[in-house]
Amino acid sequence: MAWTERTATGRRGLRLQRIAPYVPPTTVAIADLQDRLGLTRAEVRLFTTYLGLERVPMAEGMTAQEMMLTAGEAALDGADRTRVRHLVHPHTVLHVTPATHRLMTTLRDKLQLTEASGFELAHQNCTSGLFSVRVVEALLRAEPPGAQALVLVTDKITTPLVQKLHGTTILGEAAVAVLAGLDGPGDEVVGQAHRTLGEYHSSQDMPADVQRRYKQVYMPTMLEVLHEAVADAGLTLDDIDRILPHNVNRHSWVMSAKTLGVPVERFYLDNVPRTGHCFGADPFVNLHTARAEAAIRPGDAVVLLSAGASGTFSAVVVRVDDLPPHAAGPGGQ
Numbered sequence: 001m002a003w004t005e006r007t008a009t010g011r012r013g014l015r016l017q018r019i020a021p022y023v024p025p026t027t028v029a030i031a032d033l034q035d036r037l038g039l040t041r042a043e044v045r046l047f048t049t050y051l052g053l054e055r056v057p058m059a060e061g062m063t064a065q066e067m068m069l070t071a072g073e074a075a076l077d078g079a080d081r082t083r084v085r086h087l088v089h090p091h092t093v094l095h096v097t098p099a100t101h102r103l104m105t106t107l108r109d110k111l112q113l114t115e116a117s118g119f120e121l122a123h124q125n126c127t128s129g130l131f132s133v134r135v136v137e138a139l140l141r142a143e144p145p146g147a148q149a150l151v152l153v154t155d156k157i158t159t160p161l162v163q164k165l166h167g168t169t170i171l172g173e174a175a176v177a178v179l180a181g182l183d184g185p186g187d188e189v190v191g192q193a194h195r196t197l198g199e200y201h202s203s204q205d206m207p208a209d210v211q212r213r214y215k216q217v218y219m220p221t222m223l224e225v226l227h228e229a230v231a232d233a234g235l236t237l238d239d240i241d242r243i244l245p246h247n248v249n250r251h252s253w254v255m256s257a258k259t260l261g262v263p264v265e266r267f268y269l270d271n272v273p274r275t276g277h278c279f280g281a282d283p284f285v286n287l288h289t290a291r292a293e294a295a296i297r298p299g300d301a302v303v304l305l306s307a308g309a310s311g312t313f314s315a316v317v318v319r320v321d322d323l324p325p326h327a328a329g330p331g332g333q
Contacts, residue, residue, distance in 0.1 A: 014137040015186030016318065017148070018179040020074035021285045022067055023275060027055040030170055030276075037164045047170055052250030052269075056172030056276035064091075064156040065103060067175035072111050072152055075177035079148075081111070084179075086139050086149040087118040090128035092279040092308070093155045093162055107152065116150070125308025126246060127194070129153040129176075129280030130316050134192055140182050151178040155279040165277075165309060169248045174278035176285055187287070190301075191233025191317035193225045199311065214311065219252065222313055223259060226305055229315035233301070237262065240317075241300040244290060246282035246307065247272045268295055282306060283316070291323065298322040 030047050033039065033056075039047075047053045059067055068089065076084075087108050104118035124131045129151070136149040154175035157163045163171045180186070197217065230237055243266055245253055250272045257264040268290045271282070278285065283304035290296045300320040307313045 012182060013189040014133060014140070014180055014182060015184060015188055015321075016178055016180055016287075017184055017186035018075045018079075018323070019176065019187075019284055019288045020071050020178075021174060021176040021281065021288050022071040022074070023174045023278075023285065024057040024059040024062070024067075026060055027057045027172075027274075029055050033163070033170065037160050037170070039164070046167065047249075050251060051169070052272050053170055053276050054273035056170055057174055057278070059156070059173045064154050064175075065106065067154050067156070067173070068107060068152040068177070069110055071154070071175040071177035072107070072150060075150065075179045076111060079179065081113055082115050083146055083148045083181075084113045084116045084150050085143050085147045086136065087111070087113055087116045088121055088132050088136060088149060088151045089118070090121040090124070090132040090151065090153050090280055091155050092122075092126050092128060093158070094122055111150070113150065124196075124312045124314075125310045126277075126280050126282070127306045127308045127312040127314035130283055130304060130306050130314035131194055131312075133180075133189055133316050134194065136180050137182075137189065140180070145183065146181070148179055148181040151180065152176075153178070153279075153281045153284065155281075165248075169277040172276040172278045174275060174281045174285055176281045176288070178284055185321055185323065187318040187321050187323065189316055190319055191229045191231070191235070191315075193228035193232055193313075193315045195221060195225050195228075195313045197221065197311035197313075218307070219256060219259070222305070222307055223256060225313040226303060226315045229303060229317050233317040235301060235317065239301050240266070240303055242266060242268050242290065242296050242302045243305060244268045244283055244286040244302055245305040246277060247275055247286070248277045248307075270295070280306065287318070291320070296320050 108118045121132050132151050253267045254264050304316045
């Protein structure tokens with residue numbers, strides 16, 4: 001497919017050089033979560049029959065730190081770790097570990113990233129992973145040539161309160177490590193868009209009338225952000241080979257395809273029944289598995305798409321490169 005140059009300057013975008021997901025091998029059927037989540041039989045049918053969810057992975061006995069280390073080691077295997085100047089942990093749940101745990105220092109030390117600064121990125125809900133792409137690109141433009149960043153995306157379900165999004169999805173656990181740089185091989189970021197609707201910041205605590213308004217603007221805003229990212233890449237929707245959205249459910253993307261006037265097959269939805277919604281890791285896990293399953297090929301234009309329950313929306317357009325797989329551990333897809 002012919003590509004349009006993103007900018008007249010010809011400046012290359014960020015390269016996603018390695019993508020290493022860790023998806024736990026243990027999965028739980030939605031029906032088996034009925035007691036834990038207080039689901040009614042009707043809700044189980046809603047999530048499975050109507051929304052297309054079947055199972056979610058659960059990292060039983062593993063901490064968020066252990067999941068990130070597993071993914072991180074896979075992404076860094078054979079790499080020059082002294083080139084990594086930034087270590088970033090985007091997450092949805094605000095409190096991943098106690099403040100005294102010094103998570104980022106521990107991750108940096110265990111991954112032997114002696115030259116890296118580390119920080120967490122939050123308050124963007126499930127778009128935190130995609131939002132980190134623009135943050136990392138900006139940081140690396142201030143670094144010497146050859147510098148890299150390692151992004152570790154994961155969330156740990158510590159309470160049933162964060163595993164169910166009422167009437168929308170059931171969440172699972174997964175981690176993904178993304179090694180990124182401004183040069184070398186990798187999926188090139190050629191377009192981005194992000195929007196925050198601050199009036200919906202209360203997420204699941206929104207009053208009923210605000211919830212109704214959010215439901216009305218949710219999908220139109222999502223599709224506007226998708227179009228903005230495609231335009232930022234200098235492309236049109238006809239140039240896009242596949243759309244890789246977060247795995248919140250199947251129904252919403254079927255309806256989105258109808259609104260866009262494109263076949264639903266253009267949306268990669270294969271992971272919806274397999275993993276459910278794994279917070280901000282979804283788009284990167286989907287990019288990895290779509291490549292492994294030959295659902296996308298080198299040269300394809302694909303859109304990674306995500307939204308957060310608090311009114312955040314992100315889309316990233318990438319040009320697919322020919323990358324080897326870097327699955328992390330026995331559960332890596």
